[in-house]
Amino acid sequence: MLFHCAMEVRLPPDMPKAEADDIKAREKAYAQDLMRKGKWPHIWRVAGRYANISIIEAADADELHAMLSSLPLFPYMDIEVTPLARHPSAI
Numbered sequence: 748m749l750f751h752c753a754m755e756v757r758l759p760p761d762m763p764k765a766e767a768d769d770i771k772a773r774e775k776a777y778a779q780d781l782m783r784k785g786k787w788p789h790i791w792r793v794a795g796r797y798a799n800i801s802i803i804e805a806a807d808a809d810e811l812h813a814m815l816s817s818l819p820l821f822p823y824m825d826i827e828v829t830p831l832a833r834h835p836s837a838i
């Protein structure tokens with residue numbers, strides 16, 4: 748099933764740049780691995796904010812939570828999840 752995930756990143760302003768750069772690099776590698784596997788088909792930057800809108804494929808909420816909570820940035824993100832169902836007008 749598909750989940751709409753709105754992620755807002757809030758890194759502590761006093762986090763050393765090297766630490767922030769390392770977390771961001773690990774986040775990118777982890778996310779791109781899921782994208783290559785087809786589990787993360789969309790990610791869009793929210794213009795003007797350190798935030799993204801993503802569509803993530805997971806069997807259920809438990810799998811989604813496992814994926815999201817493994818993100819290196821997870822401790823520094825607010826994530827709002829909306830489960831998506833097929834719209835009856837979709838073709």
Ligand SMILES: O=C(O)CC1=CCC(=O)O1
Pocket residue numbers: 754756774775778779797798799820
């Ligand atoms: O930069 C972000 O929006 C946070 C993020 C989530 C997955 C990713 O690669 O970056």
